[in-house]
Amino acid sequence: LRATYEDILRGERYSFTDRISTAVDDYVQNARRGGKGGGDAVGWGCPRVKLAMSELRSENPVMSQQLRTDPLRHLRALEAACHAIASEERPGYDKENVRVKVALSGPLGSQPCSPRSLTSASLKQLVCVEGVATKVSTIKPKVVQSVHYCPNTKKHDNRGYVDATDP
Numbered sequence: 264l265r266a267t268y269e270d271i272l273r274g275e276r277y278s279f280t281d282r283i284s285t286a287v288d289d290y291v292q293n294a295r296r297g298g299k300g301g302g303d304a305v306g307w308g309c310p311r312v313k314l315a316m317s318e319l320r321s322e323n324p325v326m327s328q329q330l331r332t333d334p335l336r337h338l339r340a341l342e343a344a345c346h347a348i349a350s351e352e353r354p355g356y357d358k359e360n361v362r363v364k365v366a367l368s369g370p371l372g373s374q375p376c377s378p379r380s381l382t383s384a385s386l387k388q389l390v391c392v393e394g395v396a397t398k399v400s401t402i403k404p405k406v407v408q409s410v411h412y413c414p415n416t417k418k419h420d421n422r423g424y425v426d427a428t429d430p
Contacts (some may be wrong), residue, residue: 264337267326268344277318283345283363284352286310291356308409309361312345331371333426334389341365 272279289336290310330337345363349356367389376385377394385392 264340265347267323268341269347269426270321271319271326272344274322276322279312279314280348280352282314283312283348286312286363287349287353287356289422290361310349310356310363311366312363313368316343316367316371327383331389333385333387334364338365366430372376 272283287310316330319330326337327416330341342363342365345365346357349363371389371391375388375393378392378396379394381390381392405426406424408421408423411422412418413420
């Protein structure tokens with residue numbers, strides 16, 4: 264699956280490799296400035312590549328449909344393919360184990376979804392909700408990584424936490 268997405272991203276039609284390289288460069292420059300600046304990748308803590316669903320659909324319609332119906336598996340493969348391309352184009356950018364994230368834009372399908380029509384039938388699917396939400400509840404943030412300090416050894420220990428939404 265990752266190899267298929269890598270082939271799609273290496274195609275010259277939409278210059279995906281240039282976008283990935285630009286996102287990595289923006290992230291590296293932003294990290295050097297201490298997190299201050301502009302651009303698409305700012306504020307995310309990782310390089311973020313914006314891909315249009317219409318471009319993916321025109322490259323491979325079957326894969327874009329599978330991305331809609333099984334987004335977790337396909338987004339992981341797409342992000343792994345972006346990371347592999349970024350590692351080749353900009354070696355050494357991920358010294359701190361930083362992964363490239365993918366942002367999808369554009370219409371996902373023929374039928375848009377409104378907040379009122381959102382049901383359990385759309386669980387585990389990629390949906391684009393269009394409309395105005397008048398009331399929303401807050402989400403509980405999850406811990407992704409924690410750093411612990413031991414005063415006896417004077418060392419820091421990083422612990423990562425993963426769940427079903429993480430690779």
